[in-house]
Amino acid sequence: LIELRGLTKVYVMGSEEVRALDGIDLDIDRAEYVTIMGPSGSGKSTLMNLIGCLDTPTDGDYRLEGELVSNLDDDELAAIRNRRIGFIFQTFNLLPRATSLENVELPLIYARVTPADRKERAAQALTKVDLANRLDHRPNELSGGQRQRVAIARALVTEPSILLADEPTGNLDTKTGNEIMALFQQLHADGQTIIVVTHDPAVATLGERTIRLIDGRITEDVRQTQA
Amino acid sequence: LIELRGLTKVYVMGSEEVRALDGIDLDIDRAEYVTIMGPSGSGKSTLMNLIGCLDTPTDGDYRLEGELVSNLDDDELAAIRNRRIGFIFQTFNLLPRATSLENVELPLIYARVTPADRKERAAQALTKVDLANRLDHRPNELSGGQRQRVAIARALVTEPSILLADEPTGNLDTKTGNEIMALFQQLHADGQTIIVVTHDPAVATLGERTIRLIDGRITEDVRQTQA
Numbered sequence: 001l002i003e004l005r006g007l008t009k010v011y012v013m014g015s016e017e018v019r020a021l022d023g024i025d026l027d028i029d030r031a032e033y034v035t036i037m038g039p040s041g042s043g044k045s046t047l048m049n050l051i052g053c054l055d056t057p058t059d060g061d062y063r064l065e066g067e068l069v070s071n072l073d074d075d076e077l078a079a080i081r082n083r084r085i086g087f088i089f090q091t092f093n094l095l096p097r098a099t100s101l102e103n104v105e106l107p108l109i110y111a112r113v114t115p116a117d118r119k120e121r122a123a124q125a126l127t128k129v130d131l132a133n134r135l136d137h138r139p140n141e142l143s144g145g146q147r148q149r150v151a152i153a154r155a156l157v158t159e160p161s162i163l164l165a166d167e168p169t170g171n172l173d174t175k176t177g178n179e180i181m182a183l184f185q186q187l188h189a190d191g192q193t194i195i196v197v198t199h200d201p202a203v204a205t206l207g208e209r210t211i212r213l214i215d216g217r218i219t220e221d222v223r224q225t226q227a
Numbered sequence: 228l229i230e231l232r233g234l235t236k237v238y239v240m241g242s243e244e245v246r247a248l249d250g251i252d253l254d255i256d257r258a259e260y261v262t263i264m265g266p267s268g269s270g271k272s273t274l275m276n277l278i279g280c281l282d283t284p285t286d287g288d289y290r291l292e293g294e295l296v297s298n299l300d301d302d303e304l305a306a307i308r309n310r311r312i313g314f315i316f317q318t319f320n321l322l323p324r325a326t327s328l329e330n331v332e333l334p335l336i337y338a339r340v341t342p343a344d345r346k347e348r349a350a351q352a353l354t355k356v357d358l359a360n361r362l363d364h365r366p367n368e369l370s371g372g373q374r375q376r377v378a379i380a381r382a383l384v385t386e387p388s389i390l391l392a393d394e395p396t397g398n399l400d401t402k403t404g405n406e407i408m409a410l411f412q413q414l415h416a417d418g419q420t421i422i423v424v425t426h427d428p429a430v431a432t433l434g435e436r437t438i439r440l441i442d443g444r445i446t447e448d449v450r451q452t453q454a
Protein backbone atom coordinates (compact mmCIF):
# COMPACT_ATOMS: atom_id res chain seq x y z
CA LEU A 1 0.00 0.00 0.00
CA ILE A 2 2.68 2.50 1.08
CA GLU A 3 6.26 2.34 -0.29
CA LEU A 4 8.88 4.88 0.75
CA ARG A 5 12.32 4.79 -0.87
CA GLY A 6 15.09 7.14 0.22
CA LEU A 7 12.50 9.61 1.48
CA THR A 8 14.24 12.78 2.62
CA LYS A 9 13.12 16.15 3.95
CA VAL A 10 15.65 18.91 4.39
CA TYR A 11 14.96 22.41 5.69
CA VAL A 12 17.49 25.05 4.73
CA MET A 13 17.81 27.90 7.22
CA GLY A 14 20.43 30.41 6.21
CA SER A 15 23.69 28.51 6.12
CA GLU A 16 22.32 25.65 8.16
CA GLU A 17 20.55 22.51 7.04
CA VAL A 18 18.08 20.52 9.14
CA ARG A 19 17.68 16.95 7.88
CA ALA A 20 14.25 16.24 9.35
CA LEU A 21 14.09 12.94 7.42
CA ASP A 22 17.27 11.35 6.10
CA GLY A 23 16.64 8.53 3.66
CA ILE A 24 13.60 6.58 4.83
CA ASP A 25 12.97 3.12 3.30
CA LEU A 26 9.67 1.70 4.48
CA ASP A 27 6.89 -0.60 3.28
CA ILE A 28 3.48 -0.66 4.93
CA ASP A 29 0.90 -3.17 3.75
CA ARG A 30 -2.84 -2.76 3.60
CA ALA A 31 -4.52 -3.45 6.97
CA GLU A 32 -1.29 -3.23 8.94
CA TYR A 33 -1.31 -1.55 12.36
CA VAL A 34 1.99 0.28 12.77
CA THR A 35 3.19 2.45 15.66
CA ILE A 36 6.05 4.93 15.38
CA MET A 37 8.18 6.05 18.32
CA GLY A 38 11.26 8.19 18.73
CA PRO A 39 12.67 11.18 20.61
CA SER A 40 11.17 14.65 20.33
CA GLY A 41 12.37 16.17 17.05
CA SER A 42 13.31 12.86 15.41
CA GLY A 43 11.07 13.35 12.34
CA LYS A 44 7.86 11.49 13.21
CA SER A 45 5.41 14.28 12.35
CA THR A 46 7.40 15.07 9.22
CA LEU A 47 7.07 11.45 8.12
CA MET A 48 3.33 11.46 8.85
CA ASN A 49 2.79 14.66 6.85
CA LEU A 50 4.54 13.10 3.86
CA ILE A 51 2.55 9.87 4.07
CA GLY A 52 -0.65 11.92 4.44
CA CYS A 53 0.15 13.89 1.26
CA LEU A 54 0.21 17.14 3.23
CA ASP A 55 3.81 17.84 2.34
CA THR A 56 6.30 16.89 -0.37
CA PRO A 57 9.76 15.36 0.14
CA THR A 58 13.03 17.02 -0.82
CA ASP A 59 14.22 13.71 -2.26
CA GLY A 60 13.18 10.08 -2.61
CA ASP A 61 9.99 8.36 -3.74
CA TYR A 62 6.59 7.75 -2.21
CA ARG A 63 4.33 5.22 -3.92
CA LEU A 64 0.74 4.88 -2.73
CA GLU A 65 -0.90 1.75 -4.16
CA GLY A 66 1.88 1.62 -6.74
CA GLU A 67 1.32 5.20 -7.93
CA LEU A 68 4.14 7.72 -7.57
CA VAL A 69 2.53 10.42 -5.43
CA SER A 70 4.82 13.10 -6.87
CA ASN A 71 3.16 12.47 -10.26
CA LEU A 72 -0.34 13.17 -8.99
CA ASP A 73 -1.94 16.54 -9.65
CA ASP A 74 -3.59 18.73 -7.02
CA ASP A 75 -7.08 17.36 -7.60
CA GLU A 76 -5.92 13.77 -7.28
CA LEU A 77 -3.99 14.59 -4.09
CA ALA A 78 -7.01 16.39 -2.63
CA ALA A 79 -9.17 13.36 -3.42
CA ILE A 80 -6.75 11.05 -1.62
CA ARG A 81 -6.53 13.34 1.40
CA ASN A 82 -10.27 13.84 1.69
CA ARG A 83 -11.57 10.38 0.99
CA ARG A 84 -8.93 7.80 1.79
CA ILE A 85 -6.93 9.28 4.62
CA GLY A 86 -8.02 10.35 8.10
CA PHE A 87 -5.43 12.56 9.81
CA ILE A 88 -5.27 13.37 13.52
CA PHE A 89 -2.80 16.24 13.93
CA GLN A 90 -0.49 16.60 16.91
CA THR A 91 -1.83 20.15 17.26
CA PHE A 92 -5.44 19.30 16.35
CA ASN A 93 -5.88 22.09 13.73
CA LEU A 94 -9.57 22.68 14.42
CA LEU A 95 -11.45 25.60 12.87
CA PRO A 96 -11.56 28.07 15.78
CA ARG A 97 -14.89 29.66 14.88
CA ALA A 98 -16.75 26.41 14.21
CA THR A 99 -18.46 24.21 16.78
CA SER A 100 -17.41 20.61 17.50
CA LEU A 101 -20.23 19.38 15.28
CA GLU A 102 -19.27 21.70 12.41
CA ASN A 103 -15.61 20.74 12.69
CA VAL A 104 -16.46 17.05 12.43
CA GLU A 105 -18.91 17.65 9.55
CA LEU A 106 -16.18 19.26 7.45
CA PRO A 107 -14.74 16.11 5.80
CA LEU A 108 -18.30 14.97 5.04
CA ILE A 109 -18.93 18.23 3.17
CA TYR A 110 -15.98 17.37 0.90
CA ALA A 111 -17.42 13.88 0.49
CA ARG A 112 -20.71 15.49 -0.65
CA VAL A 113 -22.83 13.91 2.06
CA THR A 114 -26.28 15.49 2.46
CA PRO A 115 -26.69 17.99 5.32
CA ALA A 116 -29.04 15.74 7.29
CA ASP A 117 -26.72 12.73 6.99
CA ARG A 118 -23.71 14.90 7.79
CA LYS A 119 -25.16 16.12 11.06
CA GLU A 120 -26.16 12.64 12.11
CA ARG A 121 -22.81 11.05 11.27
CA ALA A 122 -20.85 13.87 12.91
CA ALA A 123 -22.99 13.58 16.06
CA GLN A 124 -22.39 9.82 16.11
CA ALA A 125 -18.63 10.27 15.75
CA LEU A 126 -18.60 12.77 18.61
CA THR A 127 -20.70 10.44 20.76
CA LYS A 128 -18.14 7.69 20.20
CA VAL A 129 -15.44 9.92 21.71
CA ASP A 130 -17.77 10.81 24.61
CA LEU A 131 -18.48 14.39 23.50
CA ALA A 132 -22.22 14.17 22.89
CA ASN A 133 -22.69 16.98 25.44
CA ARG A 134 -20.20 19.28 23.71
CA LEU A 135 -21.58 19.47 20.16
CA ASP A 136 -22.14 23.24 20.26
CA HIS A 137 -18.92 24.22 21.97
CA ARG A 138 -16.21 25.97 19.98
CA PRO A 139 -12.58 24.93 20.50
CA ASN A 140 -11.87 27.72 23.02
CA GLU A 141 -14.82 26.43 25.05
CA LEU A 142 -13.32 22.96 25.27
CA SER A 143 -10.58 21.42 27.39
CA GLY A 144 -7.32 20.27 25.76
CA GLY A 145 -8.35 16.66 25.76
CA GLN A 146 -11.81 17.53 24.41
CA ARG A 147 -10.21 19.36 21.46
CA GLN A 148 -8.05 16.34 20.85
CA ARG A 149 -11.14 14.16 20.78
CA VAL A 150 -12.89 16.48 18.29
CA ALA A 151 -9.83 16.08 16.05
CA ILE A 152 -10.10 12.31 16.48
CA ALA A 153 -13.81 12.25 15.66
CA ARG A 154 -13.17 14.37 12.55
CA ALA A 155 -10.59 11.85 11.30
CA LEU A 156 -12.82 8.85 12.00
CA VAL A 157 -16.09 10.20 10.61
CA THR A 158 -15.23 9.31 7.00
CA GLU A 159 -14.24 5.76 8.00
CA PRO A 160 -10.88 6.27 6.24
CA SER A 161 -8.99 3.37 4.72
CA ILE A 162 -5.76 4.84 6.13
CA LEU A 163 -5.81 6.42 9.60
CA LEU A 164 -2.78 8.56 10.48
CA ALA A 165 -2.76 9.56 14.15
CA ASP A 166 0.01 11.84 15.46
CA GLU A 167 0.11 11.43 19.26
CA PRO A 168 -3.67 10.93 19.61
CA THR A 169 -3.65 10.41 23.40
CA GLY A 170 -1.13 13.06 24.47
CA ASN A 171 -3.79 15.14 26.25
CA LEU A 172 -5.97 12.35 27.55
CA ASP A 173 -6.20 10.56 30.87
CA THR A 174 -5.55 6.84 30.79
CA LYS A 175 -9.20 5.77 30.75
CA THR A 176 -10.20 8.14 27.95
CA GLY A 177 -7.03 7.19 26.04
CA ASN A 178 -7.98 3.52 26.26
CA GLU A 179 -11.43 4.29 24.86
CA ILE A 180 -9.83 6.01 21.87
CA MET A 181 -7.43 3.14 21.25
CA ALA A 182 -10.40 0.76 21.34
CA LEU A 183 -11.97 2.79 18.50
CA PHE A 184 -8.77 2.44 16.48
CA GLN A 185 -8.83 -1.30 17.17
CA GLN A 186 -12.37 -1.50 15.76
CA LEU A 187 -11.29 0.36 12.64
CA HIS A 188 -8.39 -2.04 12.24
CA ALA A 189 -10.69 -5.02 12.68
CA ASP A 190 -12.66 -3.63 9.73
CA GLY A 191 -9.54 -4.01 7.59
CA GLN A 192 -8.22 -0.46 7.66
CA THR A 193 -4.58 0.55 7.82
CA ILE A 194 -3.55 2.35 11.01
CA ILE A 195 -0.35 4.34 11.64
CA VAL A 196 0.03 5.88 15.10
CA VAL A 197 2.86 8.12 16.32
CA THR A 198 3.10 7.90 20.08
CA HIS A 199 5.35 8.63 23.03
CA ASP A 200 3.37 6.20 25.18
CA PRO A 201 4.85 2.68 25.25
CA ALA A 202 1.45 1.34 26.31
CA VAL A 203 -0.05 2.69 23.09
CA ALA A 204 2.88 1.46 21.00
CA THR A 205 2.33 -2.16 22.01
CA LEU A 206 -1.22 -2.06 20.63
CA GLY A 207 0.16 -2.12 17.10
CA GLU A 208 1.47 -5.19 15.29
CA ARG A 209 4.72 -3.50 14.40
CA THR A 210 6.78 -0.70 15.96
CA ILE A 211 9.16 1.54 14.05
CA ARG A 212 11.72 3.72 15.83
CA LEU A 213 13.09 6.95 14.42
CA ILE A 214 16.21 8.78 15.54
CA ASP A 215 17.49 11.89 13.77
CA GLY A 216 15.32 11.31 10.72
CA ARG A 217 16.32 7.67 10.20
CA ILE A 218 14.69 4.36 11.02
CA THR A 219 16.79 2.58 13.65
CA GLU A 220 14.42 -0.24 14.49
CA ASP A 221 11.51 -2.05 12.85
CA VAL A 222 10.02 -4.74 15.05
CA ARG A 223 7.01 -6.92 14.40
CA GLN A 224 5.31 -7.96 17.63
CA THR A 225 4.98 -11.71 17.80
CA GLN A 226 1.35 -12.45 18.59
CA ALA A 227 0.04 -15.31 20.66
CA LEU B 228 0.61 30.57 50.27
CA ILE B 229 -2.50 29.64 48.25
CA GLU B 230 -5.96 29.43 49.87
CA LEU B 231 -9.03 28.56 47.80
CA ARG B 232 -12.46 28.61 49.45
CA GLY B 233 -15.59 27.57 47.57
CA LEU B 234 -13.91 28.44 44.28
CA THR B 235 -16.39 28.09 41.47
CA LYS B 236 -16.31 28.68 37.71
CA VAL B 237 -19.54 28.45 35.74
CA TYR B 238 -19.92 28.98 32.00
CA VAL B 239 -23.39 29.88 30.81
CA MET B 240 -24.21 28.79 27.26
CA GLY B 241 -27.75 29.63 26.24
CA SER B 242 -29.98 27.73 28.63
CA GLU B 243 -27.20 25.42 29.73
CA GLU B 244 -24.68 25.79 32.51
CA VAL B 245 -21.24 24.18 32.60
CA ARG B 246 -19.85 24.00 36.15
CA ALA B 247 -16.16 23.75 35.24
CA LEU B 248 -15.22 24.15 38.93
CA ASP B 249 -17.79 23.46 41.64
CA GLY B 250 -16.74 24.65 45.08
CA ILE B 251 -13.00 24.03 45.45
CA ASP B 252 -11.49 24.20 48.95
CA LEU B 253 -7.72 23.89 48.84
CA ASP B 254 -4.62 25.04 50.73
CA ILE B 255 -1.17 24.89 49.21
CA ASP B 256 1.85 25.87 51.31
CA ARG B 257 5.01 27.54 50.18
CA ALA B 258 7.53 25.06 48.73
CA GLU B 259 4.98 22.28 48.31
CA TYR B 260 5.16 20.06 45.21
CA VAL B 261 1.59 19.21 44.23
CA THR B 262 0.36 17.16 41.25
CA ILE B 263 -3.21 17.30 39.95
CA MET B 264 -4.89 14.48 38.04
CA GLY B 265 -8.36 13.83 36.71
CA PRO B 266 -10.32 12.90 33.60
CA SER B 267 -10.32 15.04 30.49
CA GLY B 268 -12.72 17.95 31.08
CA SER B 269 -12.70 17.68 34.89
CA GLY B 270 -11.55 21.29 35.47
CA LYS B 271 -7.77 21.01 35.90
CA SER B 272 -6.81 23.75 33.42
CA THR B 273 -9.60 25.97 34.73
CA LEU B 274 -8.19 25.59 38.25
CA MET B 275 -4.67 26.36 37.03
CA ASN B 276 -5.83 29.50 35.21
CA LEU B 277 -7.50 30.77 38.38
CA ILE B 278 -4.45 30.06 40.55
CA GLY B 279 -2.26 31.73 37.92
CA CYS B 280 -4.42 34.90 38.01
CA LEU B 281 -5.24 34.49 34.31
CA ASP B 282 -8.95 34.16 34.97
CA THR B 283 -11.44 35.17 37.67
CA PRO B 284 -13.86 32.84 39.50
CA THR B 285 -17.65 33.08 39.30
CA ASP B 286 -17.81 32.55 43.07
CA GLY B 287 -15.60 31.82 46.05
CA ASP B 288 -12.34 33.29 47.33
CA TYR B 289 -8.70 33.03 46.32
CA ARG B 290 -6.11 34.32 48.78
CA LEU B 291 -2.49 34.52 47.68
CA GLU B 292 -0.17 35.12 50.65
CA GLY B 293 -3.18 36.22 52.66
CA GLU B 294 -4.28 38.82 50.08
CA LEU B 295 -7.68 38.45 48.43
CA VAL B 296 -6.76 38.30 44.73
CA SER B 297 -10.16 39.70 43.70
CA ASN B 298 -9.21 42.91 45.53
CA LEU B 299 -6.02 43.42 43.50
CA ASP B 300 -6.00 45.88 40.63
CA ASP B 301 -4.76 45.12 37.12
CA ASP B 302 -1.22 46.37 37.76
CA GLU B 303 -0.84 44.30 40.90
CA LEU B 304 -2.17 41.21 39.09
CA ALA B 305 0.20 41.80 36.18
CA ALA B 306 3.09 42.11 38.61
CA ILE B 307 2.19 38.78 40.22
CA ARG B 308 1.82 37.05 36.87
CA ASN B 309 5.07 38.40 35.45
CA ARG B 310 7.39 38.11 38.42
CA ARG B 311 6.16 35.46 40.80
CA ILE B 312 4.43 32.91 38.62
CA GLY B 313 5.79 30.81 35.78
CA PHE B 314 3.03 29.25 33.67
CA ILE B 315 3.42 26.38 31.20
CA PHE B 316 0.23 26.24 29.13
CA GLN B 317 -1.33 23.01 27.89
CA THR B 318 -1.37 24.59 24.42
CA PHE B 319 2.00 26.39 24.77
CA ASN B 320 0.75 29.84 23.61
CA LEU B 321 4.01 30.86 21.94
CA LEU B 322 4.26 34.01 19.82
CA PRO B 323 4.10 32.57 16.30
CA ARG B 324 6.30 35.19 14.65
CA ALA B 325 9.04 35.18 17.28
CA THR B 326 11.97 32.80 17.50
CA SER B 327 12.52 30.39 20.40
CA LEU B 328 15.01 32.84 21.90
CA GLU B 329 12.64 35.79 21.57
CA ASN B 330 9.77 33.81 23.06
CA VAL B 331 11.86 32.92 26.10
CA GLU B 332 13.18 36.48 26.45
CA LEU B 333 9.66 37.86 26.74
CA PRO B 334 9.17 37.48 30.53
CA LEU B 335 12.62 39.02 31.06
CA ILE B 336 11.53 42.09 29.09
CA TYR B 337 8.70 42.56 31.60
CA ALA B 338 11.21 42.09 34.40
CA ARG B 339 13.31 44.90 32.86
CA VAL B 340 16.42 42.79 32.39
CA THR B 341 19.02 44.36 30.09
CA PRO B 342 19.11 43.08 26.47
CA ALA B 343 22.51 41.41 26.88
CA ASP B 344 21.48 39.64 30.09
CA ARG B 345 18.15 38.68 28.56
CA LYS B 346 19.73 36.96 25.58
CA GLU B 347 22.16 35.08 27.77
CA ARG B 348 19.57 33.92 30.28
CA ALA B 349 17.12 32.92 27.56
CA ALA B 350 19.85 30.95 25.77
CA GLN B 351 20.74 29.21 29.04
CA ALA B 352 17.10 28.30 29.69
CA LEU B 353 16.77 26.83 26.19
CA THR B 354 20.02 24.91 26.62
CA LYS B 355 18.62 23.35 29.80
CA VAL B 356 15.70 21.94 27.78
CA ASP B 357 18.12 20.71 25.08
CA LEU B 358 17.17 23.31 22.45
CA ALA B 359 20.48 25.14 22.09
CA ASN B 360 20.43 24.26 18.38
CA ARG B 361 16.93 25.68 17.85
CA LEU B 362 17.31 29.27 19.13
CA ASP B 363 16.44 30.86 15.77
CA HIS B 364 13.54 28.61 14.83
CA ARG B 365 10.01 29.96 14.96
CA PRO B 366 7.24 27.76 16.40
CA ASN B 367 6.14 26.46 12.98
CA GLU B 368 9.74 25.35 12.38
CA LEU B 369 9.73 23.24 15.54
CA SER B 370 8.33 19.83 16.43
CA GLY B 371 5.45 19.56 18.92
CA GLY B 372 7.74 18.53 21.74
CA GLN B 373 10.20 21.29 20.89
CA ARG B 374 7.41 23.89 21.14
CA GLN B 375 6.45 22.41 24.48
CA ARG B 376 10.04 22.78 25.66
CA VAL B 377 10.18 26.42 24.53
CA ALA B 378 7.06 27.02 26.65
CA ILE B 379 8.81 25.29 29.55
CA ALA B 380 12.00 27.33 29.15
CA ARG B 381 9.93 30.54 29.04
CA ALA B 382 8.26 29.64 32.35
CA LEU B 383 11.54 28.70 34.04
CA VAL B 384 13.67 31.62 32.84
CA THR B 385 12.42 34.00 35.56
CA GLU B 386 13.09 31.41 38.28
CA PRO B 387 9.48 31.81 39.45
CA SER B 388 8.51 31.29 43.09
CA ILE B 389 5.38 29.47 41.90
CA LEU B 390 5.60 27.16 38.85
CA LEU B 391 2.28 26.13 37.30
CA ALA B 392 2.70 23.42 34.65
CA ASP B 393 -0.34 22.19 32.71
CA GLU B 394 0.59 18.80 31.24
CA PRO B 395 4.25 19.69 30.62
CA THR B 396 5.30 16.31 29.22
CA GLY B 397 2.28 15.50 27.02
CA ASN B 398 4.28 15.81 23.79
CA LEU B 399 7.59 14.44 25.02
CA ASP B 400 9.21 11.03 24.84
CA THR B 401 10.01 9.40 28.17
CA LYS B 402 13.68 10.39 28.25
CA THR B 403 13.07 14.04 27.40
CA GLY B 404 10.13 14.10 29.85
CA ASN B 405 12.41 12.82 32.62
CA GLU B 406 14.90 15.60 31.87
CA ILE B 407 12.15 18.19 32.25
CA MET B 408 10.91 16.69 35.53
CA ALA B 409 14.51 16.79 36.81
CA LEU B 410 14.52 20.56 36.14
CA PHE B 411 11.32 20.93 38.16
CA GLN B 412 12.91 18.92 40.95
CA GLN B 413 15.86 21.33 41.00
CA LEU B 414 13.50 24.30 41.21
CA HIS B 415 11.69 22.61 44.09
CA ALA B 416 14.97 21.92 45.87
CA ASP B 417 15.55 25.69 45.69
CA GLY B 418 12.40 26.18 47.77
CA GLN B 419 9.92 27.02 45.03
CA THR B 420 6.29 25.92 44.93
CA ILE B 421 5.41 23.55 42.09
CA ILE B 422 1.93 22.60 40.84
CA VAL B 423 1.78 20.14 37.93
CA VAL B 424 -1.32 18.94 36.09
CA THR B 425 -0.60 15.61 34.47
CA HIS B 426 -2.25 12.56 32.92
CA ASP B 427 0.93 10.55 33.47
CA PRO B 428 0.94 8.56 36.72
CA ALA B 429 4.73 8.41 36.57
CA VAL B 430 4.85 12.21 36.67
CA ALA B 431 2.19 12.41 39.40
CA THR B 432 4.26 10.33 41.82
CA LEU B 433 7.12 12.86 41.61
CA GLY B 434 5.09 15.30 43.70
CA GLU B 435 4.67 15.15 47.47
CA ARG B 436 0.91 15.33 47.23
CA THR B 437 -1.63 14.35 44.56
CA ILE B 438 -5.05 15.95 44.15
CA ARG B 439 -7.76 14.36 42.01
CA LEU B 440 -10.51 16.30 40.29
CA ILE B 441 -13.77 14.88 38.92
CA ASP B 442 -16.48 17.13 37.46
CA GLY B 443 -14.99 20.29 38.96
CA ARG B 444 -14.66 18.92 42.51
CA ILE B 445 -11.77 17.54 44.52
CA THR B 446 -12.41 13.86 45.19
CA GLU B 447 -9.02 12.93 46.62
CA ASP B 448 -6.09 14.69 48.29
CA VAL B 449 -3.26 12.33 49.16
CA ARG B 450 0.10 13.17 50.63
CA GLN B 451 2.74 10.68 49.55
CA THR B 452 4.49 9.23 52.56
CA GLN B 453 8.19 9.66 51.96
CA ALA B 454 10.96 7.35 53.10
Ligand SMILES: Nc1ncnc2c1ncn2[C@@H]1O[C@H](COP(=O)(O)OP(=O)(O)OP(=O)(O)O)[C@@H](O)[C@H]1O
Nearest residue numbers: 011020040041042043044045046368370371372373
Ligand atom coordinates in the same frame (compact mmCIF):
# COMPACT_ATOMS: atom_id res chain seq x y z
N1 LIG C 1 9.92 24.36 8.85
C1 LIG C 1 10.98 23.86 9.49
N2 LIG C 1 12.18 24.48 9.36
C2 LIG C 1 13.26 24.00 9.99
N3 LIG C 1 13.28 22.89 10.78
C3 LIG C 1 12.11 22.24 10.94
C4 LIG C 1 10.90 22.68 10.31
N4 LIG C 1 9.90 21.83 10.67
C5 LIG C 1 10.45 20.90 11.47
N5 LIG C 1 11.77 21.14 11.64
C6 LIG C 1 12.72 20.33 12.41
O1 LIG C 1 12.61 18.99 11.92
C7 LIG C 1 12.80 18.07 12.99
C8 LIG C 1 11.71 17.02 12.96
O2 LIG C 1 10.47 17.59 13.30
P1 LIG C 1 9.20 16.68 13.60
O3 LIG C 1 8.06 17.62 13.86
O4 LIG C 1 9.00 15.69 12.50
O5 LIG C 1 9.62 15.90 14.93
P2 LIG C 1 8.80 14.86 15.83
O6 LIG C 1 9.52 13.58 15.79
O7 LIG C 1 7.37 14.87 15.41
O8 LIG C 1 8.94 15.47 17.31
P3 LIG C 1 7.90 15.55 18.55
O9 LIG C 1 7.93 14.20 19.17
O10 LIG C 1 8.52 16.60 19.41
O11 LIG C 1 6.57 15.93 18.02
C9 LIG C 1 12.83 18.88 14.28
O12 LIG C 1 14.15 18.88 14.80
C10 LIG C 1 12.39 20.27 13.88
O13 LIG C 1 13.08 21.29 14.58
Ligand SMILES: Nc1ncnc2c1ncn2[C@@H]1O[C@H](COP(=O)(O)OP(=O)(O)OP(=O)(O)O)[C@@H](O)[C@H]1O
Nearest residue numbers: 141143144145146238247267268269270271272273
Ligand atom coordinates in the same frame (compact mmCIF):
# COMPACT_ATOMS: atom_id res chain seq x y z
N1 LIG D 1 -15.38 28.97 27.65
C1 LIG D 1 -16.02 27.83 28.00
N2 LIG D 1 -17.35 27.72 27.82
C2 LIG D 1 -18.00 26.59 28.17
N3 LIG D 1 -17.43 25.52 28.71
C3 LIG D 1 -16.10 25.55 28.91
C4 LIG D 1 -15.33 26.71 28.57
N4 LIG D 1 -14.03 26.45 28.88
C5 LIG D 1 -14.00 25.21 29.41
N5 LIG D 1 -15.24 24.67 29.42
C6 LIG D 1 -15.63 23.35 29.94
O1 LIG D 1 -15.13 23.27 31.29
C7 LIG D 1 -14.73 21.94 31.58
C8 LIG D 1 -13.35 21.96 32.23
O2 LIG D 1 -12.38 22.36 31.30
P1 LIG D 1 -10.82 22.22 31.63
O3 LIG D 1 -10.08 22.79 30.46
O4 LIG D 1 -10.51 22.84 32.95
O5 LIG D 1 -10.63 20.64 31.73
P2 LIG D 1 -9.28 19.79 31.98
O6 LIG D 1 -9.45 19.04 33.24
O7 LIG D 1 -8.08 20.67 31.86
O8 LIG D 1 -9.31 18.76 30.78
P3 LIG D 1 -8.11 18.12 29.87
O9 LIG D 1 -7.49 17.04 30.69
O10 LIG D 1 -8.88 17.57 28.69
O11 LIG D 1 -7.18 19.20 29.50
C9 LIG D 1 -14.77 21.16 30.27
O12 LIG D 1 -15.83 20.24 30.31
C10 LIG D 1 -14.95 22.22 29.19
O13 LIG D 1 -15.81 21.77 28.14
Ligand SMILES: [Mg+2]
Nearest residue numbers: 045090370371
Ligand atom coordinates in the same frame (compact mmCIF):
# COMPACT_ATOMS: atom_id res chain seq x y z
MG1 LIG E 1 5.62 15.48 16.32
Ligand SMILES: [Mg+2]
Nearest residue numbers: 143144272317
Ligand atom coordinates in the same frame (compact mmCIF):
# COMPACT_ATOMS: atom_id res chain seq x y z
MG1 LIG F 1 -6.54 20.81 30.52
